[in-house]
Amino acid sequence: MKRVLPFVIVALLIPGVALAKPNPDKTHSNHGKAKVQYILKGQLSAYTAFDSSTSTNGSITITVMHSNRHGRVLKDQSLTFDGMVTSSTKVVLGDGVTVITDNDLGIVKVRGPKQLKDVSGSDLATLLTGMPVRQIIDQGSSS
Numbered sequence: 001m002k003r004v005l006p007f008v009i010v011a012l013l014i015p016g017v018a019l020a021k022p023n024p025d026k027t028h029s030n031h032g033k034a035k036v037q038y039i040l041k042g043q044l045s046a047y048t049a050f051d052s053s054t055s056t057n058g059s060i061t062i063t064v065m066h067s068n069r070h071g072r073v074l075k076d077q078s079l080t081f082d083g084m085v086t087s088s089t090k091v092v093l094g095d096g097v098t099v100i101t102d103n104d105l106g107i108v109k110v111r112g113p114k115q116l117k118d119v120s121g122s123d124l125a126t127l128l129t130g131m132p133v134r135q136i137i138d139q140g141s142s143s
Helices: 005-019 071-074 120-126
Strands: 035-048 058-065 078-085 088-091 106-115 131-139
Touching: 035 071, 035 078, 035 120, 035 131, 058 071, 058 106, 078 106, 078 131, 106 120
Parallel strands: 088 131
Antiparallel strands: 035 058, 035 106, 058 078, 106 131
C-alpha cells in the first residue's frame, strides 16, 4: 500500500494540472480598439485612381443608401474619401463596366474602429473618411 500511495497522489494531481489556466502573456494582449469592416453601398462619384507614376493617392465619393450594421447611422450621407484610395485599394469592376463613372452604383469597404454607441453619424463619417479605402466595387449604371 505504501508503494501505491505516491502513484495515487500523482494520478490525482494530473487532472488538476491539465485543467489549470495558464498565466496570460502580457506582451500579446490587444491594447488597441476593435476594428470592423464598414460596407457602404450607394452611388459613386468623383473617382480618381491611385497614380503609380507620382505615388499620388486617389479619392472617391459615395452617397450611402445602405450599409452593414456598423455603418447604419451613415445612411443618406455623402462621404468623400479624399486621398484615401491607395496602392493597396482593390478596385473591382462589375460585368460590362470599364471605368467608374459618376452615379454608378457601388460598394466602398473601409476598415475602422467599432462604432461606439454615443458617436453621432457625422463624427463617424469624419473618422471613416480619414481611413484608407480597402475595396471599391463598381456595379454599373444606376439606371
